[in-house]
Amino acid sequence: MNSAIGKLYPSTKFCFILLVIIASIFTPGHWFQYAMFPLFAVLSLFSGTFVKYLKAYLSSILLIVVLIFAVQVFIVRYDDTTPIWAFIGFSQTGLTASLGITSRIAAICAAIMWFFQVTSTKDMVYAMERANFPKKMTFVIISTIQMVPQMSALSATILDAQRSRGIETEGSLMTRMKAFVPMLGPLVLSLIQQTEERALALQSRAFLFKARKTSLYQIDKRPVDTVIQIVCLAAFVAYVVWMVIA
Known part of the structure; x- marks a missing residue:
């Protein structure tokens, strides 16, 4: 980054x-x-x-x-x-x-x-907020992006807890399947709990408040960003013209 x-x-x-x-x-x-x-x-x-x-x-x-x-x-x-x-x-x-x-x-x-x-995720959130994306859409997109890493980290934590209790989690395919099934319950319950905690956090931050929010974290669009975006737009127009002619 x-x-x-x-x-x-x-x-x-x-x-x-x-x-x-x-x-x-x-x-x-x-x-x-x-x-x-x-x-x-x-x-x-x-x-x-x-x-x-x-x-x-x-x-x-x-x-x-x-x-x-x-x-x-x-x-x-x-x-x-x-x-x-x-x-x-x-x-x-x-x-x-x-x-x-x-x-x-x-x-x-x-x-x-x-x-x-x-x-980074915070860069995407900042850019979408400054582009006046709907707040709910921003939340859904970011939550979807973060879901897989969060589930992976949570699964690793649960597997470590199972190993500490003496449960076999490595070995043959059948052994791993036996360790995977008991992990689903804590994984689902933890995700539900995190959803509730996230909802409370959103309420405490006035998520649905319509006024424009301030942010301590800021990123600025520099001249090089404008140049690259113009080049991309010109390349897209040229590509469309080329496809039509070809």
Whole structure:
């Protein structure tokens, strides 16, 4: 967050990834889309989040992309499917379809993952409040973003508590499943309790009060942010014109 890229205004980074997502969806072929991962890997290097970005991407998105690719090419049946063994076959149509699907998933996920790693939650809240977003919409968006990390941290805490009581939580798949089921009860109850605490906190902060609130935390939109947003807008217009002409 302390890098030059991380200090950009949230809406500036959002304009950039929105441009990338639109271009990735509508650009024919798959080479442009697959090039987005190296691009955002380089950006994450300059942002100081390269290791975190690479680890998160390879451990999640890459597995999904490989799975979809394998199913589309070797499992799904098309008219030109050539049998290889049992239910496994090869299809050129499936290969073309899988390249189109996986390339877009890879590009969009690369952009979104990079954005959330270089933009803090408080920056997003501040930017949305200054953009006069509805307060309820802001709360829903931020709560959704924070839900997965909070659940992961809470799950780790519950697992540590189970280990301290001598419950086996590691080993075979069956052992892990036996440890996972008893964890669901405390996890759900803790989430409900946190929801109640969050509601009380919102009430104490006059969440529904309509007057514009002040903030001790402030970020300023600099001239470089304006330049980047103008460049993104110009690139979007040029892309639309190119798509219409092409």
